[in-house]
Amino acid sequence: MKVAKCPAEELSFTNCVIVNEKDFSPSDQYVKVKGGDGTHIYTIIRHQGVLPGYVGFNAIQRKHALLSLDQEIAVEPYYPSPHRDLIGTLVLEMDFLQKRNMQAETFNTDHLSKCVIEQFSRQCFTLGMPMVLKFQDRKALSIIPKELEAADPEALVSGRKTEPRKMNFGVLQPNSTVIFEKAPTSIVILTGKAKARSSHTSLFSADWDFQKMGIGGLDEEFIHILRRAFASRVFPPEVTEQLGVNHVKGLLLYGPPGTGKTLMARQIGKMLNAREPKIINGPEILDKYVGESEANVRRLFAEAEEEEKRMGPNSGLHIIIFDEIDAICKQRGSVAGNTGVNDTVVNQLLSKIDGVEQLNNILVIGMTNRKDMIDEALLRPGRLEIQVEIGLPDEQGRFDILKIKTAKMKEHNKLDRDVDLAEIASLTKNFSGAELEGLVKASSSSALKRYIHLGNKIEVDPNAIDKLKVTRSDFIYSLENDLKPAFGTSDEDLSKFIERGIINWGATRELVEKGLMFVKQARSPETSSRLCILLEGAPTAGTSALAAYLCKNSNFPFVKVINSQDMVGFMEASKCLRIKKIFDDAYRSELSCIFMNDLEHLMGYSPIGPRYQSLVLDAMYSLLSASPPPGRKLLVICTSKRRSVLEELGLLSAFTAVIRVPYIAHVGDVRLVLEESQVMSPDEIAAVVKEVGQGRVFIGVKKLLGLLDALRVMKGVPSSQRVDAFVNLLEDEGVLTRRL
Structure with missing residues (x-):
């Protein structure tokens, strides 16, 4: 037979080949055609518009089968199997x-x-x-x-x-x-429901394994993100259309540095079956030329806009990650200057995420350490509506992170058997993920150091590869010498206050016991989440040393010192920000302790006038009265030398308890201090006690220890002269009054 055109346009839409009724019997429904590029099977329709000996094909059929008009082809009836060809x-x-x-x-x-x-x-x-x-x-x-x-x-x-x-x-x-x-x-x-399985591609990559994410200690946060940000995207678009909701388009990860915000954002981009995420550092958006900063924002969304117009609900997901988003999204009106660049960048970003022509195929992930600096309009629903705090990992989280970071060591048999990761996790309270990684690096460096011989030349043990193992002692050494967590304890600052230790004299034992009782109360889960203690006493009474001792022995993972000496030259606003930051950092730890030394000096109190810094006073009152977030416990230990001033300013009511630290007023207490200091011999102590017992003494323990330092340089001087010199110092300072 020969190839012909389809005789009518309506017949072209039937997708059948047209034949003359004289060429085939009435029972023939299908034909097999050999010619062109191979063999093809068609359904036939009989029509008088086709001459006998011809087969009519539409243009699409001729193009597919590579047929030309009047070309000779072999045609025979075809009978499909009712059991196999349905x-x-x-x-x-x-x-x-x-x-x-x-x-x-x-x-x-x-x-x-x-x-x-x-x-x-x-x-x-x-x-x-x-x-x-x-x-x-x-x-x-x-x-x-x-x-x-x-x-x-x-x-x-x-x-x-x-x-x-x-x-x-x-x-x-x-x-x-x-x-x-x-x-x-x-x-x-x-x-509709008759969409092909391949038309709605899976949101998650087929080869993705959640166990291999490399993110430790953030299981709950990740589950929360999956539930809120991706639940609607797992289903086909028509499901969300039937619900009448839009996809979540924004996610904000905030928290202290080194806790895994950037790592989590990158892993989210990897696990999704989407385009490669665009990762932008916040400051990169800004440009010195007028309008270029806003244009940079528009360019980030241009590809998603074009695909949204072309494909609608079937558009793929575009992920845009802003690192340090607070650099470009500060509160509008808060940046000094008249350029207004920061404000216009925020406006441009808002219009792209949730403007008049809003996009439904984007996911913007912002990361910041300072959530308080971000414009509030960006945090409302429809924009960066999911805000997840990536905090410090708990003990199980630290164990998971250490397990991930030491996996290669263990795989290559470089981790010694005496290393117990659970023990290391318990010793690294308030360590962030980055600090734990630093600990592993420092421990491996400690192990490598054993096989390096320092001399005229640096020589490496040739058998180091076989012998090298990271041991428990390497971890402990690095913990004690190399790594200190940013949200840990200020041991050096506390040590300055208790260089001489705590001298056990009569009142000290009772004060220490009372203070440790309050520390225990602050740790108890059954008590209030906030406990403020004030240690008040006259100058040189030892309030600061006692407060530092209680803080150090509280064993809280977070202990920070707020001292007036560290804020010399600070303006009121700067002082308030510094104090508030320490309180904000404390709220990131489950158990935290803050030591505020000399409240009067912190608020700039002066008895001449009198005057004080009202802004600092208001900030202190607010912070001392506020309760920490749920699941957090805060202990604040303050010292003061002027209780009456605090009472007059209304600050005394913010404290749960007030402990008075008295002066030494009994000769027996003087004896105890002299014996503890070990500056005098027993005979000298007896002579001093005899002299002091003949009068009245009233002195702070810090003052007494300071006077004893004068005797440390009088070595080789006869005992009688040393005793007379010390008693004269007491009289000259006005702390000893002789009886007539």
Whole structure:
């Protein structure tokens, strides 16, 4: 037979070949055509417009089979098997037939499926053969069979499940399942339940393993992010359309440095089956030229905008990660100067995330250490609506991080058996993830040092590779000498206050016991989350030393000192910010202790006038009265030399308890201090006690220890002279009054 054109346009949309009724018997429904690029099977329609000996093909069929007009082809009837050639599931790739000047259009796949069944039931479909579909008087659509699965009538009758059989050719049945997917470059938007499995790609990468994320101690935070930010994206777009909600478009990770914010953002980008995330450091957005900063923001969203217009709900996810987002999103109106660049950048970012033409295919992840600096408009729902605090890891979290960071050591047998990661985790309270990584590095350096010989030349043990092992002692050495957590204890600052230790004289024992009782109370989960203690006493009474002793022996993982000496030259606002920052840092730890020394000096009190810094007083009152966040316990120990001043300023009411530290007023207490100091011999102590006992003494323990220092340089001087010199010092200072 010979190739001819399709005799009528309406017949072209049937996707059948047209033959003359004289060439085939009435029972023939399908033909096998050999010619062009191979063998093809078609459904036939009889029409008088085709001459006998000719077969009419439409243009698409001729192009696919590489046929030309009047070309000779071999044609014979084809009889499909009723058991093997029936289509169970048909997957069609769809696009516009004419793509020029076409705009994105939405099609309901349920309606498309019904239309295909109605138009092409009992018709043959061949894998990869293009066909034409006329749908609801719209422009013609191109459909190409991408997958055919055979129906198994016996399985339907018996109810048993069988593996679907792939096929290259099949006949569509009225009960066949028709599924649609759009062509890769198509601007068609598909909705409905009959979308192909491949049209909604999985949100998460197929090879992703949550156990290999490399993020330790952040399980709860990660689950929260998955639930809030990605739950709606796991389902096809029509599900969210039916719910009438938009996807979450913004996420803010905040917390102290080194806790894993950047690491988590990167891992989120890796685990998602999306484009490579755009990672931008906040300051990179800013530009010296007018309007360029705003243009930089627009460029970040340009690709997502273009795809949203082209593909609509089927657009892929675009992730934009802003590191140090507080650099460009400060509170509007808070930045000095008249350029207004910061404000316009914030406005531009807001309009892109949640403006008039809002995008639904973006996820903006911001990271910052200073959430308080970010403009409030950026934190409301619809923008960076999910705010997750990435805090310091707990003991289990620290164990997980150490396990991750030492995995390579363990794999290559470089971690000694005596290293107990659970023990190290318990010793590293308030360590951040970055500090734990630093600890592992420092420990490995300590182990490497054992195999380096320092002399005229640096020599390395040639057998170091085989002998090298990181031991427990390496970790302990690094903990004691190399690594100190930023949110740990200020041991050096506390040691300055107790250089001489705590001298046990009569009142000291009772004061220490009372103070440690309050420390125990602050640790108890059954008590209030905030406990403020005031140690008040006259100058040189030893209030600071006692407070420092209580802080050091509290064993709290976070202990910081607020001292007036560290704020010399600070203005009021700077003092307030410094004090507030220490309190904010304390709230990041489960147990924290703050030592505020000399409250009068901190607030700039002067008895001449009198005057004080009101702004600092208000800040101190607010911070001492405020309760920490849920799950946090705070102990504040303050010292004062002027209780009456605090009472007059209304600050005394902020304290849970007030402990008075008295002066030494009994000769027996003087004896105890002299014996503890070990400056005098027993005979000298007896002589001094005899002299002091003849009068009245009233002295602070710090003052007494300071006077004793004068005797330390009088070595070799006769005892009688030393005693006389010390007693004279007591009288000269006015702390000893002789009886007449």
